[in-house]
Each structure stands twice: as C-alpha cells, then as structure tokens.
Amino acid sequence: MLPFVKKGQGEISLNPLSRRLPNEWEFSTPRGVGKPGGRQGAATRGGCISSNQQLTALVPLSGKALTASSYPTFFWSLPPTSAKKVEFILEDENDNEIYVTEYLLEELDSETDSTNRIIGLTLPKFAGLKPLETGKEYHWKLTLICDLSESTGINVEATIQRVELDPILARQIQEATPEERVTIYAKERLWNETLTTLFELRRSNPNDPELAAAWQKLLNSVQLQTVAQKTLPDDTISE
Template identity: 30%
Template sequence: MKLVNVRYPVLGQLFTLLLVLGSSTAALATPYVPPSGLGAPGRRESAGTRGCAFGNPASLIALMPTENIGLTAEQYPQFYWYMPVSQAQFLEFTLSPMGADGEAISPIYTTRLAVPEAAGIVSLELPETANLPLLEAGDRYQWQVAAFCNPQSEDGDLQIQGWVEYQPPTAGLQSSLDLVSEADQASLYAQNGYWFDAVDHLATLNASAPKDDLLQTRWAELLLSVELDDMVDQPLLIRDAED
C-alpha cells in the first residue's frame, strides 16, 4: 500500500490529505451527496442586524447543505450552527413538524440556550429525558435557532432554519457502517445523504483529536462540498466526546 502525502491550502491553512492508493479506504471520501429530489425552504444564514453581531462572518449560520434539508439515522439527532460574537442575551431553539401545507406547525420542543463567550460552532442534541416524541420515519421537521439581542423582540434579531428527515439506514448501509471506523462511517453517511450523522461524527472526532490532520481534512472536505467555506476554520465549541 502506497501513501501519498499531499499538502494543500484551505482558507489560509494547510491541511494534509492522505491519498491511499491501492486500498479500499481510498473510496471513502467525505463530500456530501444529497438524496435525489430533496429540498426545503428556509434561511441557513441569518440576515445581518446592525449592532447585534460582529466579526466575519457576522451572522448565524446553520451547518446545513445547500438544499437546507438532510437525513438523520437518529431519532434524537444533534444540530450544529455557527454563533458569531454578538450582543445576544440568549438563544432559542425550536423543533417543529411539517404540516400538510409544507410549513412548520406548533413546536414539539423549545428551549432557551446561553450565548457562548466566543464565536464558533456550537451544537444541541435533543434530550432523551425531555419526553420528546421520537422523530417519525419519513416525516420532516424544521429546526430553528433565534438570537435575541433585544429581549423585547418577538422572533429574534438573528434567525436560521433548516429541515431534518429521519430515515433508518437500509440493511446494506447498516452492514457497511458496522465494518468501518467512525471516521469512515462519517464518509458513508455523507455519501448516502445522511448529513446530520456525517457532521456529528466528524465534529465529535475533531473535538476529541483537534491535531489529527486527516480528520481536519475530512471536516474541510465535507463543509466545502456544501459551500460552507467560512466554517472550515471555525473552532468547535462542543463538549469532548468523552464528557
């Protein structure tokens, strides 16, 4: 097996890409492949509000593909977004089922979150202890994060939305997942449209091994494949995988 070490610049940093020639792992690249015909409305990047958020980028950004919807293999998935430096007093997360008209209806979960002290990528996992109904296979749900710089604001000063659909992996995909490492599982999820699982696997792995060049490369590859270039260099403000 021959290893070729290729260094290339990504947004001002050098990431190391190990190309494994003559190995089955060479096929496990991480670019996201969306399911055919899947798309949803919503804003994955908030519009700017003067005096509310700062920096570059100075907006809330949902870590979502360009279609603004992705599959999950988990009935309690994890959601990721970028939080800029801001004057927000608090964040509000809501999860709502899709109604018959294709719009979100009454939320099944709402929670208020503290604002992180620094800019970076944050996450929220639906808590199994909150007596939430499990996501139903084939149903779509809208998730939304709003940042309130003005506590009197009704809807929040910065707002993002995305959609998630729960689909259990096929028997064939599950068999493949059972045979590979967590990093390669992320690649398989990405190749099969399971956006939420690909992001969660790679974010968790990168948080626990921040100096792993190959994990950094896979993370960059995934984000660049859905035009989230500005997110590649952002810090992951999530708990360690061992917490």
C-alpha cells in the first residue's frame, strides 16, 4: 500500500490539470539561449519556409530534456514548408551516430497548409538500436532538407539524458491514470514523458478545453507560446 499515491491521486482529482503544471519548467535562464544551432531553425534566404514561422524542437529553453524511457519520442513543430524530406540523427556523448533516419514529407492539403504541425519520432526497438543508457547524454538533430540535390537545410538540435526512476516512483506511475502521470512526470521534470503523454491525450480528445489549457501551459512553461497558440498535435512516426 502506498498512502502517498492515494493522497496524490485524491489531490489530483480536485485540481484541473493545467493548474498542476509548472509556470516555468526551468528555474533559471540558461546561458547561450538563442544561439544558432539551437531548438529553433534560423530563417534562411531562399529557404523552404516562406512564413515567419520556424522549425522548432519541442524541448526546454536550455535545449536539454530528461527522460526515463529507453526509447523516447522526440517532437518538433513543422511550419508550412515546400521541403520534401526530413533527416533525424541521434549521437552519443562522443558524437558517434547511433541512429539516422530520413522520411519524405507528405503534401499538406489546402485545409492545413497554413498551420504548423507537431510531429514526433519514436526510437525503434529493433534494427540493432540499443536502448538509451541511464546517466548519459545524447545529442539529436533534425534537418529540414529544402533541396534534395543538396545536403544543407534548416536544422534544430537538442540534448536528452536518460535518468533512472526510483522503484516507488515507477510504481506510482504504473498505477496512475494518464492525467495523473502528466502531473507526476512534470513534478519530476521528465520532459519527454510529460510532453508525450499530454500529446496523446490532446490528440485523442481535441475538443477537451482542460487538455487544451494544459497543453498551452506546458509549452508556455518553456517559452514556446507561439507554438502553443498555433499548433495542434498531429502525428507520431514509429520506424
């Protein structure tokens, strides 16, 4: 029996989900914020994004996220683009490429071509890809390839570190509802789990105002207000 779990679940049920999420995900402004090669792709002359929107990695302002998953999902906001292909690269601490994949972008129809899309890519558990190791940092990079004949494009990048869950915390998560898990993940600052779980809830219940408020607050907490206002969860890619 875990009294803490019961108490937490009772408290959770009384408060809207949005009120249980932090106003600020990180407690201080990280150094180097806004430098090139970060979570937002810099606009390029003659590029494949014509609007003032940007390719954006959905990560905290520092560019670093924590996860408890051995095969996490990585998310980004994709603005309207004429690009045909996206490349994803995951590197270990020594800059060795451990996973590389490319996929062609589907043409947007006339009803969605003026909006951003949020897309997630889940690391596959096959093809010899080892799980992320606890305590180690990994670097990931997403490149929007504007010209198939060239290797250059618009890119974003970030880091991710896997942490090990305390057994009691792992049990709490296992016994919790999806909404309760969002709260637990956020309290532990497990960004990828918080975002992934809320993403799935929002996508399954697009007209739920409370989930919409929670989604916006979570993105606001990492200063992604523009993404929160203009973008709805779209799809995930499983290799």
